[in-house]
Amino acid sequence: MISSSRFLPRVSGLALFLFLVVPAPSLVPARAADPAEIRIGYLHLAESKQQPISLLDEPTDDDGIAGARMAVEDNNGTGRFTNQHFSIEDMRLKPSDDAAAAAKSLIDKGILLIVVDLPPGMVLTAADAGRASGATLFDAGSSDDSLREEDCRANVIHTAPTRSMLADALAQYLAWKRWQRWLLVTGSHPQDALYADALKRAAKRFGSTIVEERIFKDTGGARRTDTGIVQTQRQMPVFTQNAPAYDVLVAADESNVFAGYLPYRTWDARPVAGSAGLVPTSWDPAHDSWGAVQMQNxxxxxxxxxxxxxxxxxxxxxxxxxxGATRTQSADPAKIVAYIKSPSFEIAAFKGQKLTLRDWNLQLRQPILLSDGRTVVSVSPQEGYLHQTSELDTLGYDRPETKCKLN
Amino acid sequence: MQAQLIRRGRIRRWPPLWLSLALTVGATSSAFAYTAYVTNERDNTVSVVDLDKMQTVKTIQVGQRPRGIVISPDGKFLYICAGDDDIVQIVDTKSQQVVGDLPSGPDPELLALNKTGDLLYLSNENDALVTIIDVKERKALAQIPVGVEPEGMGVSPDGKIVVNTSETTNMAHFIDTDKRDVVANVLVDARPRYAEWKSDGSEVWVSAEVGGTVSVIDPVKHVVTKKITFSVPGLRSEAIQPVGIRFTKDGKLAFVALGPANRVAVVNAQTHEVEKYLLVGQRVWQLAFTPDQKYLISTNGVSNDISVIDVADLKVIKSIQVGSFPWGVAISPE
Known part of the structure; x- marks a missing residue:
């Protein structure tokens, strides 16, 4: 029974009395059969030890899986009416663990629907290990374009947006602002280079110019020292000095080494975007449009x-x-996945429009929020970027460009 | 000859001269003295619109984030969901002031009144509940668990069934008002926002904002008998987001507000075919008829106005400026 405690203070004494003593009617008539069980695996890495630049971005123990748990509650809310029940099997790995063995251990328990928040290599290992048994992976954590392009798999569905989708979302907005001369600063780690590649592609697609690219070398060291602020204040202006004329500094720093230190510290008075400043993202704690407040609450x-x-x-x-389970009235993973891959599939996710699946690489189409860390500044695709199928396909690699062959 | 009004780049035609004359004459008789009350979600106000003068004549301060609004059958009171204050406020239409509140439970969004005006049904979005309130006693009689994020609320013409829609569960829940219990659940498309009964009780229509459809439900068999889809040339399908629905009393026509499509669809309520799309203001959500059903009013959230639709001519004849982000609308019975 749903808690009524928040409601109690508003009810008069007599009503309260009645409310408490009269047993609440059961929600649905008694059912003959037990609910059909839909078990979902959740594979992720044990908590990251990497320290973020801002204390506000500290990782939490339940990053990701808390969202999965809420969706299980939401699904079970519907399941009360459809006689279905959902549950999560949480499995944490170390980076050195074998993702294939992990996937197989879930499959041995009869779990064929597995949400993964893993690095790209581990996603592929787990996907290939589960393929023969009919397991489908839901990639919630990796933004690698390669997983949707040359390394795409017919049994991996992606809910995380790709780097190219994020970069295009940002580039559309910067074009709308006419901030079309970018100073690109890229980190020295491989994933930073991948994000920089996506940003360069986006600049070209949406008519911006990269006036110069600088590499910020990660020389190691601790994130936090008691007087770190003193050095940072001197270091960042010097690093951004003598740049050609530019409108916006765009940072590619997925490793969280330097981008967070750029705003307000550039030599020229310029806004920062990309990995700090104005950040493209699938969700923001401040997003409050399209019913999102209820989701946040x-x-x-x-x-x-x-x-x-x-x-x-x-x-x-x-x-x-x-x-998939509600629409097919089935707990059979094959039927659920077939529905998700069918043209009828659509999902509401507080983004102002339905989200659907790109059938050529199983990537979820979605609007991208642009957040400054306090508010949502804009949502892409920006108005005016037209597309014959869906304006959401102006974000990321489109069907004609894809290298993916699902089979 | 017709005068034209150019507004926001669109050309709106005034009604023909004879109709304007008829309206002017009509304005002197009380039969036309309808008042529209419009909740302004961002302003925390209700705009009072004189439908003779076709202009906003007063603004009433209410609670935070006013959305759902209904008027008592005698026209004396408005009931307004002030969602961020977790209350339903009562506004006296004569003094045009807030005179009390009802114990709504948290985050009320939409409400419906039964025909006699003594029972109010409202949805509590955050707690997945429908609350039934005794209006005279100002007390909650019951809370009924429903699906996740309940919103739409439609009372059957005989008052025996209330249909509630849940936005994340994607269902229409049929609640027996005597048993105060859910008796049937019907799956519809994504994010159902609104439920409306035909006046003969033969059908319930449920709009799905994200799904972009209206499901026609047989209220006896509890099955979807038809799904109405919409298509506007040159408009992307994701922009078609049906919300508010209204039927003419004769059951021949239905009007469906299509959100960011900026249009109200005119649907043949017997064949379920879409006959026409009427261009109104931006992001149209809720609709209400004047009691004589001469006019239909739409609330246009983004353009901060309401559109007046001539029901006989199926034409938009006027837009009237109201407050910021108009959401719901109720019209006085006389």
Whole structure:
């Protein structure tokens, strides 16, 4: 029974008395059969030890899986009426663990629907290990374009947006602002280079110019020292000095080494975007349009913290499974997945329009929020970027460009 | 000859001269003295619109984030969901002031009144509940668990069934008002926002905002008998987001507000075919008829106005400026 405690103070004494002594009617007539069980695996790495630049971005133990748990609650809300029940099997790996063995251990328990928040290599290993048994993976954590292009798999559905989708979303907005001369600063790690590649592609597609690219070398060291601020204040202006004329500094720093230190510290008075400043993302704790406030409130109630992008990506994956089970009236993973891959599939995710699946690489189409860390500044695709199928396909690699061959 | 009004780049035609004359004459008789009350979600106000003068004549301060609004059958009171204050406020239409509140439970969004005006049904979005309130006693009689994020609320003409829609569960829940219990659940498309009964009780229509459809439901068999889809040339399908629905009393026509498509669809309520799309203001959500059903009013959230539709001519004849982000609308019975 749903708690009525928040409601009590508003009811008069007599009504309260009646409310408490009269047993609430059961929700649905008694059912003959037990609910059909839909078990969902959740594979992720044990908590990251990497320290973020801002204390506000500290990882939490339940990053991602909290979103999956909320979606299980939401699915079970519907399941009360459809006689279905959903549950999560949580499995944490170390980076050195064998993702194939992990996937197989879930499959041995009869779990064929697995949400993964893993590095790209581990996603592929797990996908290939599960393929023969009919397992389907929902990639909630990796933004690698390669997983949707040359390394795409017919049994991997992606709810995380790709780097190219994020970069295009940002580039469309910067074009709308006419901030079309970019100073690109890229980190020295491989994933930073991949994000920089996506940003360069986006600049070209949407008519911006990269006036210069600088590499910020990660020389190691601790994130936090008691007087670190003194050096940072001197270091960042010098690093951004003598740049050709530019409108906006765009940073590619997925490794969280330097981008967070750029705003307000550039030599020239310029805004920062990309990995800091104006950040493209699938979700933001401040997003409050299209009914999102209810989503945020429900999440805070459940997880006692605010909702991050990875939570939303995991929520969406589990809700997609719920939608498949509800619409097919089936707990059979094959039927659920077939529905998700069918043209009838659509899902509501507080983004102002339905989200659907790109049938050529199983990537979820979605609007991308642009957040400054306090508010949502804009949502892409921007108005005026037209497309013959869906304006959402102006974000990321489109069908004619894809290298993916599903089989 | 017709005068034209150019507004926001669109050309709106005034009604023919004879109709304007008829309206002017009509304005002197009380039969036309309808008042529209429009909740302005961002302003925390209700705009009072004189439908003779076709202009906003007063603004009433209400609670935070006012959305759902209904008027008592005698026209004396408005009931307004002030969602961020977790209350339903009562506004006296004579003094045009808030005179009390009802114990709504948290985050009320939409409400419906039964025909006699003594029972109010409302949805509590955050808690997945439908609350039944005794209006005279100002007390909650019951709370009924429904699906996740309940919103739409439609009372059957005989008052025996209330249909509630849940936005994340994607269902229409049929609640027996005597038993105060859910008796049937019907799956519809994504994010159902609104439920409306035909006046003869033969059908319930449920709009799905994200799904872009209206499901026609047989209220006896509890099955979807038809799904109405919409298509506007040159408009992307994702922009078609049906919300508010209204039927003419004779059951021949239905009007469906299509959100960011900026149009109200005119649907043949017997064949379920879409006959026409009427261009209104931006992001149209809720609709209400004047009691004589001469006019239909739409609330246009983004353009901060309401559109007046001539029901006989199926034409938009006027837009009237109201407050910021108009959401719901109720019209006085006389």
């Amino acid at each position: 429900r999440f805070i109630k459940l997880a006692h913290r605010r909702m991050k992008a990875i939570d939303m990506q995991a929520w969406t994956a589990v809700r997609m499974i719920g939608e």
